[in-house]
Amino acid sequence: xxxxxxxGTGKASARQDHxxxxxxxxxxxxxxxxxxAGIVVPNLVKAWNGQAASPDVALSNxxxxxxxxxxxxxxxxxxxxxxxxxxxxxxxxARRLAEIDHLTGCHNRRSFTGVLADLLVGLERRERxxxxxxxxxxxxxxxNDLHGHQAGDEVLRNTAARIQRILPEGxxxxxxxxxxxxxxxxxxxxxxxxxxxLATRMIQHVARPVASGEATIDVxxxxxxxxxxxxxxxxxxxSSAQDLMHKADIAMYHAKKQGKNRFYWFEPSMxxxxxxxxxLEAGIRRGIANGEFRPYYEQQIDLETGExxxxxxxxxxxxxxxxxxxxxxxxxxxxxIGVIGDMSEALIAQAFEDAxxxxxxxxxxxxxxxxxxxxxxxxxxxxKLLVGHNFPPHRLDIEITESxxxxxxxxxxxxxxxxxxxxxxxxxxxxxxxxxxxAQLRSLPFxxxxxxxxxxxxxxxxxxxxxxxxxxxxxxxxxxxxVTAEGIEDEVVLEALKRMGKMKGQGYHYGxxxxxxxxxxxxxxxxxxxxxGHDNVTKVDFTSREARSGxxxxxx
Numbered sequence: 034x035x036x037x038x039x040x041g042t043g044k045a046s047a048r049q050d051h052x053x054x055x056x057x058x059x060x061x062x063x064x065x066x067x068x069x070a071g072i073v074v075p076n077l078v079k080a081w082n083g084q085a086a087s088p089d090v091a092l093s094n095x096x097x098x099x100x101x102x103x104x105x106x107x108x109x110x111x112x113x114x115x116x117x118x119x120x121x122x123x124x125x126x127a128r129r130l131a132e133i134d135h136l137t138g139c140h141n142r143r144s145f146t147g148v149l150a151d152l153l154v155g156l157e158r159r160e161r162x163x164x165x166x167x168x169x170x171x172x173x174x175x176x177n178d179l180h181g182h183q184a185g186d187e188v189l190r191n192t193a194a195r196i197q198r199i200l201p202e203g204x205x206x207x208x209x210x211x212x213x214x215x216x217x218x219x220x221x222x223x224x225x226x227x228x229x230x231l232a233t234r235m236i237q238h239v240a241r242p243v244a245s246g247e248a249t250i251d252v253x254x255x256x257x258x259x260x261x262x263x264x265x266x267x268x269x270x271x272s273s274a275q276d277l278m279h280k281a282d283i284a285m286y287h288a289k290k291q292g293k294n295r296f297y298w299f300e301p302s303m304x305x306x307x308x309x310x311x312x313l314e315a316g317i318r319r320g321i322a323n324g325e326f327r328p329y330y331e332q333q334i335d336l337e338t339g340e341x342x343x344x345x346x347x348x349x350x351x352x353x354x355x356x357x358x359x360x361x362x363x364x365x366x367x368x369x370i371g372v373i374g375d376m377s378e379a380l381i382a383q384a385f386e387d388a389x390x391x392x393x394x395x396x397x398x399x400x401x402x403x404x405x406x407x408x409x410x411x412x413x414x415x416x417k418l419l420v421g422h423n424f425p426p427h428r429l430d431i432e433i434t435e436s437x438x439x440x441x442x443x444x445x446x447x448x449x450x451x452x453x454x455x456x457x458x459x460x461x462x463x464x465x466x467x468x469x470x471x472a473q474l475r476s477l478p479f480x481x482x483x484x485x486x487x488x489x490x491x492x493x494x495x496x497x498x499x500x501x502x503x504x505x506x507x508x509x510x511x512x513x514x515x516v517t518a519e520g521i522e523d524e525v526v527l528e529a530l531k532r533m534g535k536m537k538g539q540g541y542h543y544g545x546x547x548x549x550x551x552x553x554x555x556x557x558x559x560x561x562x563x564x565x566g567h568d569n570v571t572k573v574d575f576t577s578r579e580a581r582s583g584x585x586x587x588x589x
Contacts, residue, residue: 257285486520
């Protein structure tokens with residue numbers, strides 16, 4: 034509003050000066066009216082009664098002018114009073130809007146922090162306590178993506194209304210932004226289970242379906258709880274309020290990590306865990322920039338002949354602070370913070386350079402993250418890496434998991450077709466742990482199935498494990514898909530697999546994953562290095578399979 038700036042201030046000042054002048058003129062007119070009326074009115078009365086001549090015209094005009102000025106002043110006074118009232122109402126409304134979330138009608142972050150600070154300052158710690166409950170809807174982004182933002186707004190309004198209805202007396206609810214809410218509830222320190230019961234009721238009430246148009250939306254939420262009893266000092270106003278909200282937020286994040294749709298009370302160990310997580314995130318970003326992520330290689334063996342046929346590339350983080358870190362630690366975090374693509378491309382590029390020094394008959398298998406499969410340009414990026422490093426595409430096999438098939442099967446099919454058209458092999462990894470249907474396996478052009486290590490390990494002592502593996506092999510034969518068995522740990526498992534048929538295998542029975550230097554030594558001992566130390570024997574041909582057969586274009 035203009036009144037908030039210098040120009041508005043100038044206008045207000047000019048209006049005040051004008052009002053003072055008008056008020057002064059009206060006040061002077063009243064004084065003159067009193068004096069003039071004392072002369073004119075008696076003479077006018079006498080003139081009407083025929084007792085005197087007509088009053089002086091100048092005095093009569095002065096009286097009329099005084100009356101006009103008095104009326105002008107009165108009208109201006111009424112207008113000024115109305116303007117002040119209107120301005121006061123507007124300021125109150127502006128203050129209300131600044132403190133209330135316009136979508137849900139509850140407090141916003143700014144006002145809630147002040148409310149919580151006041152509650153903490155006035156708290157008698159020994160007799161009463163406050164519980165802050167951080168609330169976050171689970172997978173809310175999918176609601177907006179699938180049903181639109183209007184449906185998302187309807188879910189947020191319903192969530193706020195449902196929570197508001199079950200809040201006890203003295204409870205305050207706020208929407209911090211997006212799908213994040215927080216509420217504060219007074220309780221007696223000796224009965225904290227009241228807050229547990231409230232949190233359980235919140236989860237149950239919010240989990241009820243929300244109708245939006247023709248759609249019915251199911252929503253769950255994760256809660257984090259923190260008590261004012263966990264604060265060092267409750268009387269530090271805004272600082273204490275922010276500290277309590279931060280602790281509740283940490284507990285909520287822990288609930289998300291533990292599977293969502295649940296609640297946890299804040300514990301100091303959670304804060305240490307979150308701090309470690311933040312350090313990991315920063316370390317991963319630095320590690321990518323500094324080249325700390327390196328490819329390690331696990332042998333792949335033809336079980337029938339015992340011959341080395343290739344390697345699977347596995348990522349390892351050679352951290353200066355933590356040593357060698359496994360992918361189970363850093364891959365999920367890299368996916369969450371959006372750097373898995375950069376990390377994977379750098380690793381694949383290094384793996385191409387390493388594999389060019391191997392015997393040309395050895396293959397290279399590379400795991401692809403489901404996050405990368407959401408990138409519509411992934412196939413083009415991979416082919417660009419192949420061209421840039423002059424790596425033969427028929428030596429590359431990419432492995433994707435079953436979870437990729439359920440997110441966008443059409444785009445996955447296009448990517449697989451694009452890569453296979455260029456000679457790249459595509460394997461379905463961890464088969465049996467997801468929800469692949471036979472129809473999907475028949476419609477998607479896979480080159481190989483990899484049986485998950487969880488099934489292979491059961492061959493040691495469980496008869497039904499052998500039956501399950503046998504069933505998978507029978508199905509793969511029907512689909513004409515060769516098989517690789519993962520997780521071969523000992524001779525017992527190896528012999529059992531050999532009896533089942535032809536396949537490739539890998540696992541710690543053949544050795545742990547090794548860095549490139551150790552792989553070179555292993556291959557040198559087996560006389561399996563490229564003749565000139567670099568695979569220049571096989572010339573890269575990126576003509577598509579369809580083009581080589583006389584028709585078709587690159588898919589996707």
